[in-house]
Amino acid sequence: MSTWKDFLRALSEPVPDRRPPLATARRRWVRLAPYGAVLAMVGALLPTGIVAFTRFYGVDPALGTALATVQAGSLVLALTRPLTAWQLMAPSVVVGAVVTHGSAAEQPWPWPVPTLLAYLFLMVFLAVRERGRTLLAVWLVTLLGCSLSWTAFTAHFDGTSVVVAAVSAAVLLLGWSLRGRGEAQRLLAEQEQISEAERAGRALLEERARIARELHDVVAHHMSVIAVQADSAPYRLTGLPAEAVAEFGQIATAARGSLAEMRRLLGVLRSADTAADKAPQPGLADLPRLLATVGQAGVRAELAVAAGAEALDPVPEAVGLSAYRIVQEALANVVRHAPGATAEVRLDAADGALTVRVENAPPPGRPGKAAGVESSGSTGQGLIGMRERVRLLAGTLDTGPTADGGYRVTAVLPLDGTDPGESTA
CATH class of the missing domain: 3.30.565.10 (Histidine kinase-like ATPase, C-terminal domain)
Structure with a gap:
């Protein structure tokens, strides 16, 4: 039961992304190429489909026009919703096969040429947009329909179903492979950007640590001078009151404490290969x-x-x-x-x-x-x-x-x- 649910879900849940193919291309003419291709296909398949259904297969003009409009119009919807477009086209293909059965023995059946071209063109949009499981489900439904046509109606079978099954499989597989390659390249580019940002951040932290190590010697020198001067002040200066002597002692103690804290900080900043660097800093x-x-x-x-x-x-x-x-x-x-x-x-x-x-x-x-x-x-x-x-x-x-x-x-x-x-x- 769960297998059938997964199969039906694959046929009914399109990818959330509603952007047309090549929407992220940098060049404007590349982004507009899918629109041009669809416009050309609709302009060619709509009139030829109406003529094929009404003249060559003898279908009622209203029904033939409706079938050709649905099949050609689905290609416009395929720009943003290819699975929905397939859900519209597939029933029209079945209806077309039913109404054209036995009407024209010399014409292809159950795939009139305009229907065949529209269906295979729709496969291209499906292949570059939908998930792999959805593509497999669509092809299995296509294969099932083609199998029924060449087993149940052997007298009218002319091989177009085999062509559709084989070509649709090749188109779906090729499109899925190209889309997977493009997705891998996109993920690789994103990972390279993340790695570059991480390298830049790491370089910034390393440079700041390097600057901090160098400035430690500068600050430590001044703090040492303060400590020495504060310690020696009672001996160099005569007549200092007791409060001043105590103040100098507190200054010296604070300076020595600051030096000790700086040494501990330097131990964190310095790596093993720089711990022994005691050379004077240049100027x-x-x-x-x-x-x-x-x-x-x-x-x-x-x-x-x-x-x-x-x-x-x-x-x-x-x-x-x-x-x-x-x-x-x-x-x-x-x-x-x-x-x-x-x-x-x-x-x-x-x-x-x-x-x-x-x-x-x-x-x-x-x-x-x-x-x-x-x-x-x-x-x-x-x-x-x-x-x-x-x-x-x-x-x-x-x-x-x-x-x-x-x-x-x-x-x-x-x-x-x-x-x-x-x-x-």
């Missing part, structure tokens, strides 16, 4: 050595320091570290994407902010070929790292191609940790 003073290293990789880079930057006192360590890393990432991208190109690193300072600009020419032999910043999904650094460092310092980042086909990276880093626009507002 602006290390830029000449960085440019020399890049020169060995085939990119000739020059450092230009404007008067405003030369007049600066030692910049905050976080600013110097971020500026160094931004220059490092920008030059690394020049090496990867514009090998042999020349680059200029320019430092300037104005309105309480340090401006770092890295600009490269197009690579030799490829004029107009800009070297862009690497994508966020490649190594987890590059543009992601630059943005995170600039955001950390409430600065701004501007990247893009130059007029001559090169590329530029400009970062504005506030020296006091605030947006430079706030100080001038």
